Amino acid sequence: MSGVANTLDVRQKIKKTREKILLGGGEKRIEAQHKRGKLTARERIEVLADAGTFVEYDAFMEHDCHEFNMQKQRIPCDSVVTGRCQVNGRPIYLFSQDFTVFGGSLSLVHSRKICKVMDQAMLVGAPIIGLNDSGGARIQEGVASLAGYADIFQRNVNASGVVPQISLILGPCAGGAVYSPALTDFIFMVRDTSYLFVTGPDVVKSVTSEDVTQEELGGAKTHTTVSGVAHRVFENDVDALLSLRKFLTFLPLSNK
Template identity: 55%
Template sequence: MKHILDALDQRREGARLGGGQNRIDAQHKRGKLTARERIELLLDHKSFEEFDMFVQHRCVDFGMDKGEKIPGDGVVTGWGTINGRVVYVFAKDFTVFGGSLSETHAQKITKIQDMALRNRAPIIGLFDAGGARIQEGVAALGGYGEVFQ
């Protein structure tokens, strides 16, 4: 059982790196924080609970099925507290495909929006992104429609 938990911890550590250390360093060089760093500053210390950390895009067009599949798919979602009050939050991760929105990315955001509505809690969205993921075409644009609805 220990090896299974160790493997899970390794997967989590990899997912927390988003697009990788080089892209994190590039964000910092521009004077910008990563999605997780922004969430950490916003919420009460150690209150963040992340959802869907391992979700990846499903796009197969334009070689996307052969390229990078990064856990989290460019958006960090979850809940935490601010001054003890529950809030739901999503933060787009520029280190992953420039924070561009895919179909699964949008599904993560709408899931957190629905949870906030059900629990009558506020939602905060932190944007650092390059728009829709063009490789997904209509699926990505439809995702924006769902988020805005």
Template identity: 50%
Template sequence: MAESAVRSGMTVAERIKELHEKKKALQEMGGAKRVEKQHAAGKLTARERVNKLVDEGSFQEQFGFAKHRCTFFGMEGKDLPADGVVTGCGTIDGRLVHLASQDFTVAGGAAGEVQCDKIVEMMKASLKTGSPFVFVNDSGGARIQEGIDSLAGYGRIFYHNVLLSGVVPQISMICGPCAGGAAYSPALTDFIIQTKKAQMFITGPSVIKQVTGEDVTAEQLGGPEAQMAYSGVVHFVAEDDEHAMAICQDLISYLPSNNVEDAPEHDHPDEFELDLSLNDIIPDNPKQGYDMFEVIKRIVDGGKYLEVQSTFAQNIIIAFGRINGRTVGIIANQPMVKAGCLDIDASDKSSRFIRFCNAFNIPLVTLVDVPGFMPGVEQEYGGIIRHGAKMLFVYSAATVPKVSVILRKAYGGAYLAMSGKDLGTDRCAAWPTAEIAVMGAEGAAGVVFRREIEAADDPKAKRAELIETYRETFSTPYVAGGRRMVDEVIEPAATRRYLAMALDSLVTKRELRPEKKHGLIPL
């Protein structure tokens, strides 16, 4: 009552001064000492991250004065500025985004009911405005003092992650700890950027030690190396917070704001001269590898692309690039790793990327040099059949423009899984070096001509002769061209021009599909 009486006697100027003081306190969040500790750990604060991410002066904060209502375990009357998360909207290169940035200087960034509701409000705003949602994670996890209210808050976040999925791009940044249930929200988003200072895992090292007896550090368990190279959970690894913000900015530049828009077009070179260096990419020895990145550099505008999951399943490459100023999603076998074979991880990695591109109107460019699916007991027991089937499913289901180029090997089911013509691919070109067959000539000759080889006076010479016969009969692009499995055989040097013209002709593509709720992707 006394405080109310004092406030009723305040002048307008005093009230404005009070506002400025409260806003200043919000800017300081956890206080100077905790900010200093955050900096000493090599991390930025929540507000510093926001300021690095969005255009200068564009951020408009929302719910800065939100307060928790917990009264248990010493929380009554405890002030947690902005309830430990900065929320609002801003622009990146002039394009609207909504975001939430957890602040570790406030109660370790722990998420309670109100913090979760603030995050959900930003997600709802993203849906309402058709703008990307960015969530910067730096939290010790659920606010234990709030019990099931905190748990329910996480549930609302997960629910809205699913509502946003396929409607607006969702990007998570892991800039500190992200443990337990908190890790599931990033996993439900489209892309995860993790800094080298951060860890994410469901169960921490101490619990693992207690339950299984395994000794593991937090870095070994949930560091970026573990979550990129081994688990494939993370899509980009950043050196630090500033690098993470730069990756996010670059990523958003390739993406549309929502599923009913196209990605922004960029200036591009008008010239499409022959790049004769591509004619020398494929080695004469069919068993020799080459670097597919050298091909990608020569077909995208300015040689610039953004690779996704660079150290996971490196036998396949997924990346965003631009051709003729328009964003494309690139899927390419990497002959330098496992000869470019498709395995379980490569199938999962590429399938999810294809699914994302289709949801957000991004045309698909597939570069094919695949000898087959990876053989072996481990792969079969791991479910290579159902994992490989994902690629057949997502390419068949994709309605965006699909253009493929067969550079060298395209064998068996893997040929089809790499956007084979009969999966609805709109344009399929082949280099003169392309070999399209059920299997490689060496393997096929041993099956088809087994008796002739066994009966020959010189089986080795006969085998070599029949291998060449099979290759000339089936393993050339002209046989596939005769069956209309290939639209055109092109000089490698003309690949960029071919892709640009094909994609231009497909801008107005429309594709009718049967009405249904959704298909059932193999899991």
């Protein structure tokens, strides 16, 4: 193959990979996300960011797990979209978990992508925004996934009091996915679609024999009126994201 032909072939492969990246987990899963009244990870960024300002990081990264035949289930970008953008002309760094890809579960690569934007935010002095929609750790990766959570928690602690950290809970977040938001400065939730609990109702029943619904255990009403974990509840994703745009105008970029 000539040099020109090889270049064209590489460009075509990159184009096809970019198309796969934009589809996340595929059209069927995107449709299922919409049926639940939720936006996709990329749609959420479009609502939050000033038009044309989002710069994505590490879009071509894939998980490197070989257990349970996971090497046959690699999706470019994995289960989180990360990068930087502007909101009302001011810089922010963000990650948006993609529930259409492995339920938004956290792999080691997923955690590395999040840690990168957190490090950049602290270096530059800009807010960190987490659009959370994750079922927790990716169990196929075992302790590697849990180590990824530890890296994120460390950065939550390091960023505390340095740059604003805001978590939007936009789906059913369970297990390891709930600890990082709890370490951030503000938590916003969406009525009827977002949940925060360490273990779900089925596990609670198996241990305590108590019947409890998802809403009672970790819904928006519970966390804004009983536990105090969340600070505000919104009606839908768009309402939450547009309100976040306004809320950011009241916050400094950093402690400098």
